[in-house]
Ligand SMILES: Cc1cc2nc3c(=O)[nH]c(=O)nc-3n(C[C@H](O)[C@H](O)[C@H](O)COP(=O)(O)O)c2cc1C
Ligand code: SF4
């Protein structure tokens with residue numbers, strides 16, 4: 077039996093489960109905090125998307141809520157200007173590397189980026205920073221899965237489910253820095269990987285860089 | 296048990312003493328040549344061969360021994376000679392060509408060739424000692440004490456020089472006592488962050504786990520830093536001894552030395568040293584009969600800067616992608632294979648031996664309130680005496696740069712014409728960059744800052760790995776920031792967005808500014824991004840990446856503004872903002888030197904037979920400036936590039952005009 081702890085987010089009293097992360101406690105109680113890389117199935121957080129910042133009472137700098145465990149009496153703010161500025165900057169930077177052509181995207185209306193922009197009132201496109209797009213070829217080799225690595229936001233969810241959950245070890249992060257991407261080890265097409273077509277990557281991908289082929293998208 | 300330890304150690308010491316007494320191997324003369332990586336790149340192996348040949352040719356009864364690196368880069372290849380009747384003398388810059396003359400003059404003709412000598416190794420009445428020069432005398436060598444003085448492959452040389460007395464003392468006391476000694480000393484991690492070493496040790500020791508590990512971080516990825524390499528190549532047993540003490544204190548039976556993969560000689564030497572330590576019962580099972588088991592494995596790094604970050608290093612050791620993990624959990628709780636793991640730098644672990652052998656009090660006899668002992672820097676850039684410098688914590692930047700480093704060297708234009716003298720132009724100090732790509736650039740007004748962890752951090756720099764690059768008036772601060780950011784951008788692991796994307800946008804803005812295309816808004820965006828990347832990044836690579844930008848903005852904002860508002864590079868370094876001109880007052884009719892040097896035929900002869908540069912053809916290659924003879928010195932640089940209107944033929948005054956207004960002129 078997990079005990080409940082009482083925490084306060086934006087002045088609201090919330091009952092959370094001990095051992096739970098602040099992010100999940102907030103989401104479960106209807107407090108929105110933007111996030112991309114957190115995956116419920118995953119025990120240790122990746123903490124790489126850097127969007128789930130909150131301010132904690134007594135802590136000088138904002139912290140990522142996915143990697144912060146709840147504690148009795150914890151006081152957090154999701155709406156301070158410091159948090160908002162930092163999250164806005166992270167989102168703006170991310171969006172300079174993501175093609176914003178929603179109408180043509182298989183993830184349109186099911187996309188976490190659109191959701192974040194809407195809920196946080198962020199613009200999808202940076203007004204001041206130029207785009208840094210990758211322009212990699214679309215991988216349509218697999219009979220059921222399409223993969224457009226240009227859309228990937230490096231959240232690592234697919235890598236986790238493919239390796240740790242399904243054990244298929246078909247995909248992983250490859251390259252470093254700006255060239256980093258999710259791909260088949262060695263660089264080949266998905267059809268030639270050890271993919272077992274479990275479709276988990278499609279399920280977890282927040283932006284549908286991995287998507288299930290349909291009549292319309294199957295080109 | 297402790298009796299066994301003492302007995303066995305006494306036997307090793309006896310052997311070491313007799314080995315050292317026989318250092319010359321029955322020969323009359325001992326010659327040493329520093330053949331670590333830095334010596335080798337200056338030609339030390341060729342010098343070594345030339346010395347051996349000369350010794351043979353002149354039938355001299357001498358032993359020629361290879362030693363490690365002294366850290367005196369400006370004097371490589373470095374040779375020492377000890378000959379009966381003379382003190383041991385250091386000779387600098389002994390090239391392959393010079394070596395036979397040195398051997399012949401000194402060893403055949405009794406002339407010690409003092410013109411090539413740096414000085415005697417010790418005080419004596421015949422030859423002045425090197426310690427009269429501040430480059431030697433200003434240092435306090437503890438970590439570097441044996442570097443270049445012993446055969447790094449011979450464990451008995453190490454034992455004869457006090458080696459392994461630290462481990463023996465540790466084995467005779469309790470584990471807690473060893474940690475207490477480190478605590479009393481005040482030693483802080485020399486890998487960059489300055490974290491109190493004893494706290495990590497105590498945490499690993501206190502962690503309840505069957506298996507624990509010690510990792511030595513020898514990834515040393517900072518451009519310009521090479522002290523860890525030098526220590527491993529020149530004094531590897533100190534590190535092995537320090538690690539063994541650490542293993543004993545924290546309760547680990549296994550250690551890894553993670554060596555940067557670009558360091559083949561270091562890998563070779565440390566592996567050989569591990570083998571010899573095992574052979575002598577100083578590593579492996581039942582060390583010195585004490586019952587302690589500790590083994591070391593040498594692992595080659597994955598070749599990325601970020602693999603020096605401790606959690607990325609552990610991932611890499613486990614065979615995963617070398618990307619940082621979220622901390623906490625810290626390695627001391629959950630490290631290699633999930634076990635409590637101690638990660639310390641090469642210098643930190645090498646110092647452990649010293650503290651155990653000499654005691655915490657002696658260690659703390661130098662330093663500042665919160666930073667005890669000494670620090671090692673790799674002095675480079677615009678300095679007369681580049682190399683490794685070890686000084687007490689709290690020594691000022693000014694002392695290091697101007698006394699030990701000998702100040703800023705002049706620019707020398709060599710003579711080209713017969714009978715011409717070279718011309719020297721003094722250069723003024725501008726900034727010192729400390730701590731590599733995570734560090735900062737400090738200006739002249741901060742030269743009296745003491746070097747210790749906290750003072751440097753307050754000034755905006757960090758101790759980091761100890762890289763110290765001196766810059767003079769010819770260095771552009773915007774270009775310097777661009778250089779370091781380009782490094783971090785390429786080394787970012789890509790995991791988190793602030794570092795992967797933010798640093799790239801910052802770099803693009805800097806490049807625009809150095810091209811003269813920057814705007815006021817760019818500067819504001821740059822400042823904002825720097826702040827966000829610092830706060831938002833996951834690991835310290837990203838968190839510290841903005842430091843070079845933040846410090847140059849703080850101390851040299853006027854340079855940024857000059858680039859943006861006036862299109863002027865005050866240092867005349869940014870290519871897009873400068874132009875080459877010929878001073879018609881100085882140009883000589885009879886000379887054609889620059890014309891031939893220009894690869895694009897941009898230089899033409901005017902009707903008055905003076906030379907001028909067709910700006911549209913100039914590729915800014917610097918050749919004409921070098922070709923123009925020292926006594927004319929007619930080519931100069933201006934910024935902005937359009938400071939001088941195109942030289943009209945036959946109007947003599949055109950090219951001479953410069954200065955005043957925002958332009959900068961440099962000869
Ligand atoms: C990007 C990055 C690179 C690093 N590289 C090194 C390195 O090459 N060598 C090193 O000892 N520490 C390096 N560190 C610091 C280590 O993470 C760690 O703090 C250090 O090894 C601890 O040793 P110490 O306590 O003895 O200083 C690096 C840190 C970062 C963030
Ligand atoms: S493909 Fe999708 S799930 Fe995988 S890392 Fe990219 S954004 Fe995340």
Ligand code: SF4
Nearest residue numbers: 788790791794834837
């Ligand atoms: S800050 Fe940079 S190096 Fe560190 S985890 Fe993020 S992307 Fe990787």
Ligand code: FES
Nearest residue numbers: 113123125126142
């Ligand atoms: S959800 Fe916390 S960093 Fe991605």
